[in-house]
Amino acid sequence: MTATITISLDAMGGDDGARLVIPGAAIALSRRPDLRYRLYGDQAVVHPLLEKYPALKAVSEFEHCDIAVKMDEKPSQALRHGRWRSSMWRALDAVKAGGAQAAVSAGNTGALMAMAKFCLRMAANVERPAIAALWPTLRGESVVLDCGASIGADARQLFDYAIMGGAMARALFDIIRPTVGLLNIGVEEVKGLEEVRSAGQLLKEADLQSLEYYGFVEGDDIGKGTVDVVVTEGFAGNIALKTAEGTAKQIAGYLRSAMNRTLLARIGYFLARDAFERLRMKMDPRKVNGGVLLGLNGIVIKSHGGSDPEGFASAIEIGYSMVRNGLLAKINEDLVRYVPERTEVEEKIAAQAGAM
Amino acid sequence: MTATITISLDAMGGDDGARLVIPGAAIALSRRPDLRYRLYGDQAVVHPLLEKYPALKAVSEFEHCDIAVKMDEKPSQALRHGRWRSSMWRALDAVKAGGAQAAVSAGNTGALMAMAKFCLRMAANVERPAIAALWPTLRGESVVLDCGASIGADARQLFDYAIMGGAMARALFDIIRPTVGLLNIGVEEVKGLEEVRSAGQLLKEADLQSLEYYGFVEGDDIGKGTVDVVVTEGFAGNIALKTAEGTAKQIAGYLRSAMNRTLLARIGYFLARDAFERLRMKMDPRKVNGGVLLGLNGIVIKSHGGSDPEGFASAIEIGYSMVRNGLLAKINEDLVRYVPERTEVEEKIAAQAGAM
Numbered sequence: 001m002t003a004t005i006t007i008s009l010d011a012m013g014g015d016d017g018a019r020l021v022i023p024g025a026a027i028a029l030s031r032r033p034d035l036r037y038r039l040y041g042d043q044a045v046v047h048p049l050l051e052k053y054p055a056l057k058a059v060s061e062f063e064h065c066d067i068a069v070k071m072d073e074k075p076s077q078a079l080r081h082g083r084w085r086s087s088m089w090r091a092l093d094a095v096k097a098g099g100a101q102a103a104v105s106a107g108n109t110g111a112l113m114a115m116a117k118f119c120l121r122m123a124a125n126v127e128r129p130a131i132a133a134l135w136p137t138l139r140g141e142s143v144v145l146d147c148g149a150s151i152g153a154d155a156r157q158l159f160d161y162a163i164m165g166g167a168m169a170r171a172l173f174d175i176i177r178p179t180v181g182l183l184n185i186g187v188e189e190v191k192g193l194e195e196v197r198s199a200g201q202l203l204k205e206a207d208l209q210s211l212e213y214y215g216f217v218e219g220d221d222i223g224k225g226t227v228d229v230v231v232t233e234g235f236a237g238n239i240a241l242k243t244a245e246g247t248a249k250q251i252a253g254y255l256r257s258a259m260n261r262t263l264l265a266r267i268g269y270f271l272a273r274d275a276f277e278r279l280r281m282k283m284d285p286r287k288v289n290g291g292v293l294l295g296l297n298g299i300v301i302k303s304h305g306g307s308d309p310e311g312f313a314s315a316i317e318i319g320y321s322m323v324r325n326g327l328l329a330k331i332n333e334d335l336v337r338y339v340p341e342r343t344e345v346e347e348k349i350a351a352q353a354g355a356m
Numbered sequence: 357m358t359a360t361i362t363i364s365l366d367a368m369g370g371d372d373g374a375r376l377v378i379p380g381a382a383i384a385l386s387r388r389p390d391l392r393y394r395l396y397g398d399q400a401v402v403h404p405l406l407e408k409y410p411a412l413k414a415v416s417e418f419e420h421c422d423i424a425v426k427m428d429e430k431p432s433q434a435l436r437h438g439r440w441r442s443s444m445w446r447a448l449d450a451v452k453a454g455g456a457q458a459a460v461s462a463g464n465t466g467a468l469m470a471m472a473k474f475c476l477r478m479a480a481n482v483e484r485p486a487i488a489a490l491w492p493t494l495r496g497e498s499v500v501l502d503c504g505a506s507i508g509a510d511a512r513q514l515f516d517y518a519i520m521g522g523a524m525a526r527a528l529f530d531i532i533r534p535t536v537g538l539l540n541i542g543v544e545e546v547k548g549l550e551e552v553r554s555a556g557q558l559l560k561e562a563d564l565q566s567l568e569y570y571g572f573v574e575g576d577d578i579g580k581g582t583v584d585v586v587v588t589e590g591f592a593g594n595i596a597l598k599t600a601e602g603t604a605k606q607i608a609g610y611l612r613s614a615m616n617r618t619l620l621a622r623i624g625y626f627l628a629r630d631a632f633e634r635l636r637m638k639m640d641p642r643k644v645n646g647g648v649l650l651g652l653n654g655i656v657i658k659s660h661g662g663s664d665p666e667g668f669a670s671a672i673e674i675g676y677s678m679v680r681n682g683l684l685a686k687i688n689e690d691l692v693r694y695v696p697e698r699t700e701v702e703e704k705i706a707a708q709a710g711a712m
Contacts (some may be wrong), residue, residue, distance in 0.1 A: 109542070138609050148541050153551055171654075185594040186465070187502050193591060195505055219598025223606035232595075235549060238541040239592045240599040242575025247603040250579035253494050254638045258631040265631035272624025275614040282610045 004034045005323050007081075007316055008091040008100035011041030013107025014312070019044075020106060022049040024303075024312025026056040031313070032320055038094045040065050040087040047166045059275065065090050067326045069111045071305060078111035079118060088112060091286045092119040095298040102299035102319035104290075106312060110303055113149055113293065120298040123332050125339035128153075129295035130161050131234070131302060132168055133241055135286050137225030143178075144222060144230045147291055148238035155198035156342065158182065158231055163338050163344035164294040165229035166211035167331040177210065181217035181220035183236060210334050210337055246352065248283050290315030292322060295335075298326055360390045361679050363672055364447040364456035367397030368424035369463025370661045371669070372540075374398070376462060378405040380668025382412040387669070387674055394450045395606065396421050396443040412520060421446050425467045427661055434467035435474060444468060448475040451654040458655035458675035460646075462668060468658055469505055469649065476654040479688050481695040484509075485651035486517050487658060488524055488589070489597055490644050490674065493581030499525045499534075500578060503647055504594035511554035512698065514587055518559055519694050520650040521585035522567035523687040528677065533566065534584035536696045537573035557585075561701045566690050604639050646671030648678060651691075655684055 012172065016018045018041055019242035029035050037060040039046060050057045067086040069078045083089055088107050094100040096119055105112050109131075130146035143165045153161070162180045180203065184196050190336065196216070203213040214227045219240060222230050232240070259269040259276075269276065281287070289311035293300040299322050303315035322328070370376045374397055385391050393416040395402060406413045423442040425434045439445055444463050450456040452475055461468050469485065478485065486502035499521045502509065509517070518536045525534035536559070540552050552572070559569040570583045575596060578586050588596070615625040615632075625632065637643070645667035649656040655678050659671035678684070 033430035134605075138606050151541070183508070183595060185591055185598075198357060219595045219600075220602030220605065222599060223602035235541055236592045236595045238597050239539060239575045239588075242541075243578055243596040244575075244603045245598050246576030247600040248607060249576070250492075250494050251604060251607050251639060254490045254635055258635045258638075261631060261634070265628040266624070267712070268624040268628025268631070271627065272615060272621040275617060275621035275624070278617070279610055282614075283607060 004036045005320055006036040006038060006100045007057045007319050008038040008040065008103045009316075010088045010105035010107055011046050012065070012087040012193070013105040014307065015071065016069040017068070018049050020307065020312050021311060022046065022053060022056070023309035025060070025316060026053040027309055027313035028060065028316040028320070029056055032317065035059065035316070035320060037061070038091070038100050040090040061147050062088060069107050071108050073108055073111055075110040077113035079114050082111070082248060082283065083115070083118070089115055089119060092116055092298070092300065095300070096120055102301060103322040104303060104319050105302045106303035106305050106307060106315070108305070109148065109302055110302070116293055116296055116298075116300050118298040120300070123295050123297055123335055125335045126295040126304050127157055128162060129293050131291040132162060132165060132294050133291050134172075135222055135230070135244075136282065136288055137223055139225030141173065142222065142225055142228055143172075144232070144237060144241065145238050145294065146232065146234040147241045148234045149293065151233070151235045153195065153233035155195045155202055156313035156346075158195060158199035158233070159202045159342050160295075160335070160339060161231045162199075162211060162213075162229065163208070163334050164331050165231055166208075167334040168292065168294065168327060169228045170210065171325040171327040171330045173208055173228060175228060177212050179214045180211045180229040180231060181221065181227035183215040183219070183230055183232035183240070185218065186216075197237045201349065202342060202345055205349065206338070206341050208338050208341065210338060245285050248285065249342065259285070272321060284310035287314055290318035292318065294331060299323060360392045362392040362394060362456045363675050364394040364396065364450035364459045365672075366447040366459070366461035367395050368421070368443040369461040370441050370659065370663065371427065373424070374401045374405050376665060376668050378402065378409060378412070379665035381416070381672060382409040383665055383669035385412055385415065385673040388673065391415065391676060392674070393417070394419070394447070394456050396445075398424065398445040403529050419446060419579055424709045425673040427464050429464055429467055431466040431470035434464060438467070439471070439474070444675070445471055445475060448472055448654070448656065451656070457679040458657060460657045460659060460671050460675050462659035462661050462663060462671070464661070465658055467506065468656070472649055472652055472654075472656050476652045476656070478665065479651050479653055479691055481691040482516060482651040483513055485649050486520060488521060488550055488650050489647050490528075491578055491586070491600075492502035492614055492644055493579055493640065497529065498578065498584055498586055499528075499586070500593060500597065501650065502588065502590040502593050503597045504590045505649065507589070507591045509551065509589035511551050511558055512702075515558045515698050516553035516691070516695060517587045518555075518567060518569075518585065519564070519690050520687050521587055522564075524648065524650065524683060526566065527583045527681040527683040527686045529584060531584060533568050534676040535570045536567045536585040536587060537570040537577065537583035539575070539586055539588035539596070540572040540576065542572075545706060557705065558698060558701055561705065562694070562697050564694050564697065566694060574698050588625030591650070608639060617645055643670055646674035648674065650687060655679060
């Protein structure tokens with residue numbers, strides 16, 4: 001018998017708050033009966049909703065919280081008035097206290113990041129956390145990070161993202177030595193940001209056992225699945241993620257209007273409807289909803305704030321599979337083992353530069 | 357009778373060099389009979405190709421060049437040995453000398469940028485040029501810049517990109533006051549890069565007659581067509597452009613395999629083939645191939661190096677329509693008129709900050 005997995009949920013996060021979270025939790029439970037929940041939120045809102053889902057209610061513990069972090073609050077404001085008592089904080093604290101193995105929130109990203117750092121603390125050897133996304137590709141799935149935890153990153157931080165992303169790919173994709181690429185503009189060695197070039201040098205020299213450094217990749221390599229892990233700083237990573245989402249919606253719109261234009265197209269659409277359904281499932285952004293906050297002493301999943309219950313269920317299931325695959329232990333092990341190797345390589349490179 | 361338009365072509369640029377450029381020029385000519393060309397390249401390669409296209413040969417002047425800039429050359433190297441004599445330089449110089457109204461090259465982007473700055477010089481009031489792309493959206497087309505001319509941009513440079521992008525949208529889309537958005541991560545005013553926030557403040561305060569400042573937009577707004585002009589620095593802009601291309605290819609791949617999976621799907625595909633053809637045309641990246649170098653004393657179009665003749669023809673036609681629409685005069689007029697307004701606003705903001 002497998003042990004159950006307990007996930008703590010910030011029931012007030014997201015544009016629709018509990019109306020998103022409670023039905024989403026019920027959907028995830030129907031697919032993963034070994035899920036258990038700790039729910040944090042406003043009793044007046046959550047209780048009536050819970051009554052509609054008896055199976056969910058049966059596997060959940062609920063705790064009332066007076067405070068809900070607003071979607072447009074600055075992280076510093078959220079920390080000031082939401083620490084200790086908000087539903088977001090309590091969900092994170094459940095992970096810290098060991099009552100839950102992962103926390104999921106669809107709330108304000110900046111606030112979640114700040115609270116998670118404060119509550120769970122950073123993992124050993126990490127300077128800053130990153131948000132990792134699972135990105136569907138022509139070859140399967142890739143890990144892309146950072147998708148917006150921080151803006152900008154130096155060579156060391158990019159190196160550390162590579163370690164964490166590599167550990168996540170190993171945990172999820174069953175690959176011993178995942179390939180890692182650095183997102184850049186132009187594949188020639190001469191191009192791109194100074195930090196990206198230096199990170200490439202570090203990764204090449206370090207030649208880590210846990211990952212295979214591929215080199216630079218460009219934006220179109222993400223969808224191709226050229227590498228298992230794509231590493232970038234958070235501004236470009238977030239723009240890439242949102243641009244891909246936008247392009248997918250745009251093409252779905254073109255497809256709909258093309259298939260509606262003539263009678264023949266509508267008949268063709270009808271005959272091929274199973275194929276279109278498969279395509280729709282492939283392109284469904286809800287299936288990959290859920291950024292994983294890496295680099296903390298605990299697993300935290302950020303769901304899209306504008307998601308629907310199906311999307312929120314996916315975020316819960318991402319947390320579930322992270323726990324099942326022992327992600328946290330794998331990342332921490334790699335950080336402890338390989339960040340010191342980075343330091344050695346840095347010293348070697350500095351010594352070479354000095355000797356020239 | 358409309359006057360002819362002369363375009364100078366770097367016949368050696370791109371992965372396939374003259375085998376890309378010459379057939380591409382012939383395709384563009386078949387659609388725009390009022391085109392005339394000046395061709396620059398290696399006689400031994402170009403002459404035999406030209407013989408196959410008598411109509412093209414009849415409207416082209418050819419000049420032999422010993423040197424072709426390589427695709428992987430550093431800009432400084434390219435400038436050193438390719439200045440004055442390379443096919444790329446000669447094509448640019450034709451614009452400077454007035455023998456051509458626009459230059460098109462599928463060569464090395466960094467080298468083209470460096471040579472264009474050196475040969476044509478920057479337009480009045482411009483600190484640095486930008487590469488603008490025409491981006492197909494659900495509402496039509498938008499201008500996105502900078503797509504990779506420089507890495508990073510401060511608030512002033514972003515402001516100047518907004519002026520140039522606004523002028524381009526006005527010239528091409530027949531809109532009096534195009535909407536302009538700044539690409540950012542998160543639409544709330546509190547988020548994002550310092551430079552982007554400051555640029556937003558400048559644009560809001562300046563309230564230019566030539567454009568309507570919309571505020572921040574995110575990656576998914578590009579495909580939606582939320583604004584007519586999307587402004588960003590070149591690293592994120594290039595990543596966004598390539599990511600969208602990659603996503604479009606990825607979905608085309610999904611669609612192909614879905615439609616091939618069952619007999620019924622194949623029959624449906626056959627019946628709806630006109631609709632699929634329309635979709636394919638909508639999604640064809642060759643139709644929007646051609647980044648426009650803005651901010652120079654001349655029109656220069658950068659074609660994708662890996663394009664095919666159809667794509668290169670599109671790049672030529674983008675140059676053609678820029679000339680027809682008087683883009684250069686419009687941009688220069690706006691730069692002369694509005695960059696001083698930016699300076700006024702900067703002084704006002706600085707004075708307010710000082711008075712606080």
